[in-house]
Amino acid sequence: MAAGWCERLPPQPVRSTPMLMKSYGTHSKHDHCHYMLKHLQDGDEIRVHMPLDIVGHWVSESCEVRPGPEFLMRSYHFYSNHTFQAFQFYYQDNYCTEPSYTLLIQGTVHPRQGSWVVRGGTEADYQLSRVLLVSHSPTVARELQAKLAWSCGLKEHLEPALSYEVWAEGPEHSGRDCTRSLDFSMQELQLLRVERRHRHGDPGRQGEELFLGDVHTEHTQRRLHKPSGYQPPMLSVKTYDHTCITCRLISAADLHHPPILPSQNDHHLQLYGNWVSKRCEVRPGVLFLVRHFVFHEDNIWEGHYYHYSDPFCRHPTFSISARGHYSQGVPSTKVMGGTEFTFTVTHMKVTAMDMATTSLLNIFSGDECGKQGSWQLGVQQDVTYTSGCAALGIRLPHTEYELFHMERDSAGHMLLFNGQRPTNGSSPDRPHKRATSYQPPLVHCIPSQEGSSGSVSIWCMLYPMTQIWYHSTHLLIITGIAGAVVKWS
Template sequence: MMLAHLVHLVQILSMAWALEVLPISGSKLWDVPSAPHSQVNTTVKLQWEPQCQFQLRHLQDGARITALVPPQLEGNWVSTGCEVRPGPEFLTRFYTFYSNRLFKALQFYYRDGGCQEPTYSLTIKGKLRLRQASWITRGATETDHHVNKVGIVFHSPAAMRELAGRINLTCPGFPSRGGRWAPGRVYELYNSKSGRDCRAGLGFSMLELGLLRVEKQQHPQRRLVEELFLGDVHTDWAQRMNYRPTGYQRPLQSAMHHVHPCPACGIIYRSNEHQPPILPRQPDLPLELQGKWVSRECEVRPAVLFLTRYFIFQERSRSWEGYYHHYSDPACRQPTFTVHASGRYARGPRSAAVPGGTDFVFKVTHAKVTALDRASVLMLNASEEGTCGEAGSWTLGEEQDITGTQGCAALGITLPHNEYELFKTQLDHKQRPLLFIGERPTDGSSPDRPEKRPTSYQAPLVQCAGTVETAARHGQRSQPGRASVLTATPWATLLGVSLYLLAVL
């Protein structure tokens, strides 16, 4: 619900950050690129109600979450539910990586948002080689991958007619074998040896394999969960086949080590391109925003932005508050700045484009910013008079209202501002309510017109119970004896602040 701009500035800062850390980071292939950490003489405490505080400590618990560098990919990885990609596209995934670097990926596509009406399946075969720790997305690994073959299986004559029409726009003569639908027949979309390539009509790409991260989580009762994060898919269909990922999409989980219960995991694992998984029907939950919602994990946005979110919704007054806590690291332990925004919202009809979603219009009317490291302070104090709070008065850990200056030009925030949104709710494996909010445009623009309303979702928020109706600051100075010393990476922080221009919500 905040504006994001200035892509060119972000690219410049990205180059500068890379130049800054290049001579410092060492020569080992798997050294994670980083600049030296400067000690910051400030402390922070969490002052939310206990349940929300517990959730944040849970996702920041480094002893429970370990990133494997280099990642160990060998094995089977499956979706944990029905996924939604921009378009919208509804799908489930089943990827297998072998010890000889070969991989086989199965993607199952559906007509509905519950993944119960399969239309077609893709089978993708190729080879992948881990290359090095990413210089762009901290904590990620870059790869070289090559797709050898892509086949498609249609699950009904109607699906074949519809999709063949799209494919023929860029690949005349498809399908080549008789042209009739036959159950179980695999039609070739791509073959690297023969040169046949009919992928464009589907907007198909496996560039998601270019960026990845593997995490291990130790859950209660010593239960291990392994997650595979692959690169994000561009929200603009026209850019999808050429986009180099800098963020992640919804993670896959190991078929051996996944959350429990997970009905979808077993169903997908037992599936194949001829027998696509049909997921259990989910209860149709009423969309009730009332209450408080917080991130389940340290979230990653395209163009290298790490953050957690916390929202309070008041249904009666149709008002909302949002706390966006930004960090310079993928574990969300090095705070850079916080934005506290508020305003009003209006609920619209059920989405005509995305089954299960509901349209909203949000208005941002007020905002405050807290700088949590020296680099952020320096950047904000360099703002021109009247463009971002009181010029030259920014100090470490002190919140400043930017409503009077109609936002903050340095952060790309404009007030007041309207955005057209998409929301839905569902239950997680523990039967806790989850809130899905529309995915932000990859190019950093804002959904400020109805035609730019999202058609996919960000990582979900979990409802955190509590009776306190006013959120306290996550980024204020702590009392003695109850704080932890924060560190920050100067160049990464400047990059993160500027990259706020590329991420909202």
Template structure:
């Protein structure tokens, strides 16, 4: 299986001045990496218990792009009721239309596609659709008439704020193709239980997360696609009393969709250090933890630690990559996103288990370091052999990225999102393959938090976001911090 070189770039704390991270910053990042590796306090029951209500914790970005929030309720008799709310904007403030789904689900055996996941079978009974805007109603009528001719007659056209059947098993109606819609995410299930000890109160907090299968990055493939990794997890509502967004979604339905509060939009400034917040899964299938460093002069470094298990406890190999990136420009496709081009010029690999070491030593050819000279725990530079053909790594390598950043007020830190990997396991090596949705975010672990709690009410004018994203050299960054008004900071009420 070829390894697709994963350039995952996320945003966080910003360095000011010298581009070389200090020992303090490195130790902080290492501590955070160690906390993710092994996932202490995390368990994944088999088979998973999915009963209860699960909701989104943020406005989710799906390929397309589509901006979505979700509310799923699974009952003990195997039935479920699910709501998907779609929006016109990247903050999920303006509802477009809603889907209400009913059906049954049966938890199956352990998945052979993803280690740690469970297979499931589902059947839909009905899917109801409700439009919340007149222009969206006309759009939906056009889409449905194109795939189900005659279903919407001229004498009984759809109305805004009224429910209509998009699918009904009982009436043998199926117009789901109009939206390229499928509920195949229910074919792959994983529940993680996160227990965290709180030193001040000497109590243990519990957070249950529900991972469901991913949605294909190519919209035309969704109805035939079987998931190979996960979407953003949903959380169990009963443990989220302090989550205002969770409560908003809980109180909504398909005729009264939730409108989330608009968040400040920040420029993507690639500077500082970032690490994974969890053991991540990728298509094809492998698990990894990332540690990225941006130096502010358009150069970057990345450490990608790979594992054979979904809790990142059994390392297989680590990959170090470095290169440079373009200036960021505002995305015209995905609201709130910025587009970058990343070039990898150097790669070094360290094997961590005998299986990977033997694999590389058995590889015939001169396209992966020194042939037959791989030793476990010893790093090899594969730059001179133009990468490592055995792992699917080619140099030089260019990827076309989508990125955004968010301020996490609860933890007073910054999150960096980069583009979701293509579902077919390929790399975004052409502009047409640039992502329209995001992966699991990285969290800031080194550098100065430019967007602190005191500044959380500030918002950058969207028209200037791309300009600020270009100001990434240390000198320019100092100027940016000292003269924020140059970039038209505005204050939210």
């Protein structure tokens, strides 16, 4: 338990965190979900080997959703001479059954030093040499031709199934770049992380996952964005589980033959019950967390966020407890397969989980986050009467516009996705700011057994004192309802 509820480091002496152990004991009504989280901790042992080795063939685990929205799957080959060849397969639907176009990207990538921005990640330099484009239908070819004509004056008539060079380096090509209108960028190669998971009970079996940098939620910022988080992990072709049909289809695909996933119907979105994180998650802004949501039939919601200062989720710093209500969902007209909700926070409690955060809350002037100067390590305060916590950037009541989606993974587990947080750290507090892509999924554990009047806890952790910047009168943090994004100013 001392190692956290997500992934476990290789065996080593670990000193328990008394306040964390105490906090676990407050959730006895969710024992089944806690057991599931504990099982996730024990089921896989995570190792991150340095120096970084990304050589091999990596593929998406499912149909991915990027901001826009864009639906795609990826197949990347990295070679020992630092060259790479990457396929990006784009689709018209959220289940990747209708291919739109494919990009073949070639170039070089050189891993460098450990990241100063995202703990546990490795920074890298990359250089593109060539990008080819193939459309897979006459309609898509016409749409792409219109875009390319606008971005680089392309007058050639695009034909489906034929490849076109849209990016090339070298003086003989005059540095041709016709990819701007496609919102194309490979900035994701600037941040890398490889995890090896040793499956519980079978030391000989291990799965490898490659995490690449996140894509900015604003299209205009993609080419300038320096990653501060990750996209969904890609699986090694050598080690992925045999049940991953998607992996097999992607690994056999090429420029002219995109993978086509089996068709399926959208799952009826039923939030009722408990949902927990599948892994220790990473958020832009150097944040690591495990989440636990509880939805009641009377449209009351709870959230449990366990935030940490490290990528293995071992070191908690403070907790937030909140509760509120949510609207009935309506199908999204912008994101295929998505459902729109409105969430409101009406109650909130805060607990400092380390001395650094305790000190920061105590130096915050004014009674806008509990009673000034009264914060003690591990002692929870109700801040509802102060209309939230100005030190954390949360004023009550607080409303956000959310996007949810539900599907099953290759093992048959029901997954729940909610909206990706804006890269700039803002809150989706207006309808037009609603997400068009998703955070890492939560897995269903058990239905809620307690009434809406039950206690609620959201645990959020921040970095140690030496990592925190603050104003003399405000510790500026913006914490979202479902995303727990924190931004320093």
